[in-house]
Amino acid sequence: MSTPQAGSPDGVPPVGAKTGAVLVVGGGIAGIQAALDLAESGYFVYLVERKAAIGGTMPMLDKTFPTNDCSMCILSPKLVECGRHLNIKILTLSELVDLAGEPGRFTATIERQPRYVDPDKCRSCGDCSEACPQDVDDEFNQGLGIRKAVYKLYAQAFPNAYAVDRENCLDCGACVDACESGAIDHDMAGETIQVEVGSVILAPGFKPFDPAALEYYGYGRLPGVVTSLEFERILSASGPFGGHLQVPKDGREPKKIAWIQCVGSRNKRIEHGYCSSVCCMYAVKEAVIAKEHSREPLDTTIFFMDMRTFGKDFEKYYDRAREEHGVNFVRSRIWGVDKSGENAGMLTIRYGDEGGRVCYADYDLVVLSVGLSADPDTARLARRLGLDLNAYRFGEPGEFEPVSSNREGIYVAGAFAGPRDIPETVMQASAAAGEAAGQLAESRGTLVTAREYPPERDVYGAAVRTGVFVCHCGINIGSVVDVPGVVRYAAALPGVVYAAENLYACSQDNQASMKEAIEKHNLNRVVVASCSPRTHEPLFQETMRDAGLNTALFEMANIRDQCSWVHQAQPQAATAKARDLVRMAVAKVALAAPVTGAKAPVTREALVVGGGPAGLTAALELAAQGYPVHLVERTDQLGGMAYRLGHTLKGRAIAPFVSALVEKVLANPLINVYTGSTLSQVSGFVGNFTSRLSGGQVIGHGVAVVATGGQEYRPAEYLYGTDDRVMTQLSLAEAMEKNDPRVASAQNIVLIQCVGSREPGRPYCSRVCCGKSMRLALSLKEKSPAANVYVLYRDIRTYGFYEDLYTEARDRGVIFLRYEPEDKPVVEANPSGLTVTVPELILGRPFVIDADLVALAAAILPGDNADLSRFFKLPLNQEGFFLEAHLKLRPVDFSTDGVFMCGVAHGPKNLTENIAQAKAAAGRAGTVLAKDAVVVEGKCSVVNKAKCTACGVCELVCPSGAITVDLEARVSVVNEALCKGCGACVSSCRCGALNLKGCTDEQIMAMLAAMTTGSPNGDTPVGVVWR
């Protein structure tokens, strides 16, 4: 591997220049995302992680809300990408201890603990762990399971290598003896290293709250009380019970499970006054998944204060959990958990219901929805770096600077910046990466390297000369499959001129000997029979390229994961299967042809649609990275709705901030502004879009950022529009800014929440209104302390640190009255004022307020997104907001490459969140613009023009819009830049005119033929194959 400090031999950049490298602290999903974005944008990355593997909290989770995707499955590709990236150096078991220098030119000191296992030699076979006599509580499984003193953090971990936990190691040497590749060295020493970086991103994550401190929950005292993270491990198929739902220790299958919310959150007494933001959703998810796991009907109940399902598509998930899955929700206060006196083995929850009555209920298992706490170790690091932390010891950034710390050049992301879920963490990570990229723009590309390969050998017309390499994988394959037998068998297959066995095919030395064999025997096809192509194909293909062969001339036979590991007791049958798999791979590779990806130059300019704060921020960030930007705004003025918003939730004036943004945009020579314009036509693909504006201008751009915002719902309820004393929340904010006499003189003010949101036609939470009402109520109380301010609500959703506003509002005497959606408040006009009647739930009788003013928290509606959706082929969700490529891990990307989004166009969110998302979109867009050319993988579908009848079925079935019928030439045309190579068109083509490069019909047919006909030399006669 080349050193990162290219261009200067001693690793010190020239005086004055910024260092084109970034230090990312924390290898969770935030750190991984930031590292990938930066490395793809032309910066070298050091990714520092305390544990033995990257991944963070995500690998511990079973499923993720609201899509129920398997957490590990969606994370795993990112782990591999990050681990393999040439410009990311992963430093595990490492900690940042000091940071000297100035922004742009920091020197970071990193302490590295020894791993005692050489990751380059470790084959991850697990022999060491098997030999180790020492059992240790497995922290990855939250102590519910056991691991050995030599361990791998989790099955899919990167680095894919074991580590010795010296604290628990007996130093018996059993692992050293067991390791066939000699990877373990108990004398390895730690080291302290220094690296030069331009900026730092802190994403060290959080610590789950330890509920042992709150004795009344019984955690640690009662075995049936577990934390939510423990419950994730109980549910997980890779967890301590293999996904079998059971009560830890006694192994019983639970019939009744309860979740207790807000454990360690919204609790002022223990200085955890904030809301942890994620627990409501994960509890609902856990209840739904538990019901799916359980063989018998499972009773699930969630005890909560306010149900905070405020994120995108969360409310629908909550609705389905209640209505379709039958999860029970009980609004309550928990008094305690104890052994049941009536039902042996069960636990009794003692709680107060909404009316304050004490109730009891028995459960087999009680899950504590523990909050996200600040990690004391991280707090110490922050102090060393001179960073300010908030009262709860999180690195909370400012409302207008959502990824900045108080120290220039240091950015924050993820739960360290405040409790948040995975998509917001990913968003913030991309935003931090974008800012770091902007700060270091002058040094982009100075420290990154690209791999060089020899020219490809021309194999067209040459006789097939296949080499087969069969791997023992230590004893993983060799102990079940007769590897020498498979090698002998392979040598006799058609086209095979060379066959060999390897102890570890993937090891460095075997890669070298493979390259040598390719050259020596003039091989032009290669088959490796070993593990899964999903993990190892790129490695072997790299060797192919080093040897001058096209990567498409390669096949793998998966004789480990799908053979020796799953037929351990049947060596003969496994060997027969291995022979079959090799024969099929040899048949397939014989028909392989080189596949070359097309290269298209990138137009290194950006289009931003929408001139509100999100669009303005995205434009400025892209310009900071050095790219020309075309900013298109429908109205005649930049700034959007933001001018109406008044103050932020924490009380900063918004209008001056927006004016400053507008001025910066107008003054920036790289930004062209087109007001009063819309898009009228778009063509092209990632890197090469051409858009026409309503004014006739034609713009070429490589990426597009959609920031079209939303609009305010015009309520039809509560006399809105017929009485001017009823206004929307936004109008109240405006009226307060203008000292409107209606507000100044009002003594009784009623704020009604959820007007038009969380309704059957609009089943989503508008997210910002609860926080906004707190702000308005506090401001009203500040102006006239004697005024009565009432908030009529369904659930107060002041997530994160906004909970402090709710607390403050209650302290200041704001009156909160809850209503049910079936029994809404009634507003009536009378000559002297307004009468608001609320069915009071605790007293059980109507409560009547004589109000001077009523403000409605009107829903946030999507804008008119139909045109943009059509132009760029961008999907919308049911409610009309744009739908991202993946709700969890690609929150600002579209499935259409090169198009990104931010702001309310994506879904309701507040100004701070809009700014963060805009920075994220700019950061993501920068990964495309940093490249000279987009390289298309090339495994695309291809049209045989002679056979094509232009029937158009392919165009209909293509999910990527990559194939179209040219009506003049009467033939289908594939756009290779858009084609994802799924092959759906090929399977649908009734004329056989389409084929898929790299996986042709002929290749699959040849595999099927080889599968059943046996080899030509007669050692496996027809008919007995598979037996």
Next chain:
Amino acid sequence: MATNEYDPRIVAFLCNWCSYAGADLAGVSRLQYPPNVRVVRVPCSGRINPLFIFAALRRGADAVLTSG
């Protein structure tokens, strides 16, 4: 093998991104299953041409599994 037990020969077409990954995970988890399945990895379940299924059956497969 002299047995009367039905031992079907199964061809499985698995999508690289989900089911094939699932088969790998079965391996990582050491879940044991009968060795009478042969897997053909495809880039997407949409790649599975109905003709592949006929071809597999015609060539002697007793059952075909498509998963994606």
